[in-house]
Amino acid sequence: MNFAVLVFPGSNCDIDCYKAVEQTVGQPVDYVWHTATDLSKYDCIIVPGGFSYGDYLRSGAIARFAPVMAEVAKAAAAGKYVIGICNxxxxxxEAGLLPGALRRNTSLKFRCHSSILRVENNKTPFTTQYEVGELIDIPIAHGEGNYYCDEATLAQLKQNNQIVFRYADNPNGSVEDIAGVCNEQGNVVGMMPHPERAVNQLLGSEDGKKMFTSILNAWREQHGAASIG
Incomplete structure (x- = not known):
C-alpha cells in the first residue's frame, strides 16, 4: 500500500505523519510537494497539519488552490483514502471535500494539550479497529479548530453517520463537540486532533495507531489480502 504525505509551504506535521506510517504499518510512504500533478500511484493521501501558506487569509484558504489539490479531489472521487489532520x-x-468550516477557538487562544475523543463512527476505513463509544487520547494543537456548520448540514451529518469523532471535553467550541467528520462515502476523513502524535506510549498515548492499522486493513480487504491484528 502506497502512502503520500502532502507538503505545503508551512506544513510542520509532515514528518510526524511520515514517521507514523513507517512505525505503525511499515508501508511505502513518500513526501509529495504541493506542485505535484499526479497522485495515481498512491492508495492513501495524508494532508498534514501546520500553517500552510502561513494561514494567510484563512487557514487552508490558499492551500486549497495548490495544483496537488485537484489530484486529491480526483483520488477522493475514485474512492481512494484521504485524511486531513488539523490544517x-x-x-x-476549504476545498469542498468535507462539509463545514473551522473557525477561531472560542477562547481565542491556541490550544495544545491531550484531548479525549469519543469514537462515533467505526465504519470508515480509518476507524474500523475502534469500538463505537470508545474513548481515545489524541492530542490537539490548533487556534482555529472550532468546527461549524449550519443546521441543515448538521442534520445531514447525523443522518448519514458522518460525525466520526466528538470531544469528551470540548476545547474549542465546536458545534455538538465535533472533532472529526467524513464525506458521505466515508473514504475522506478530517479531524483536528493529531493521531500521528499518538502512536507510541513514549508520546503519552498510542491510541492513534489504530487509525493507521485500520486503513491498511481496509486496503488489504479491498485487494483480497490478509488483514493485520
Missing amino acids: GFQILT
Whole structure:
C-alpha cells in the first residue's frame, strides 16, 4: 500500500505523519510537494497539519488552490483514502471535500494539550479497529479548530453517520463537540486532533495507531489480502 504525505509551504506535521506510517504499518510512504500533478500511484493521501501558506487569509484558504489539490479531489472521487489532520482538515473543508468550516477557538487562544475523543463512527476505513463509544487520547494543537456548520448540514451529518469523532471535553467550541467528520462515502476523513502524535506510549498515548492499522486493513480487504491484528 502506497502512502503520500502532502507538503505545503508551512506544513510542520509532515514528518510526524511520515514517521507514523513507517512505525505503525511499515508501508511505502513518500513526501509529495504541493506542485505535484499526479497522485495515481498512491492508495492513501495524508494532508498534514501546520500553517500552510502561513494561514494567510484563512487557514487552508490558499492551500486549497495548490495544483496537488485537484489530484486529491480526483483520488477522493475514485474512492481512494484521504485524511486531513488539523490544517489538513481545514484545507479539505476549504476545498469542498468535507462539509463545514473551522473557525477561531472560542477562547481565542491556541490550544495544545491531550484531548479525549469519543469514537462515533467505526465504519470508515480509518476507524474500523475502534469500538463505537470508545474513548481515545489524541492530542490537539490548533487556534482555529472550532468546527461549524449550519443546521441543515448538521442534520445531514447525523443522518448519514458522518460525525466520526466528538470531544469528551470540548476545547474549542465546536458545534455538538465535533472533532472529526467524513464525506458521505466515508473514504475522506478530517479531524483536528493529531493521531500521528499518538502512536507510541513514549508520546503519552498510542491510541492513534489504530487509525493507521485500520486503513491498511481496509486496503488489504479491498485487494483480497490478509488483514493485520
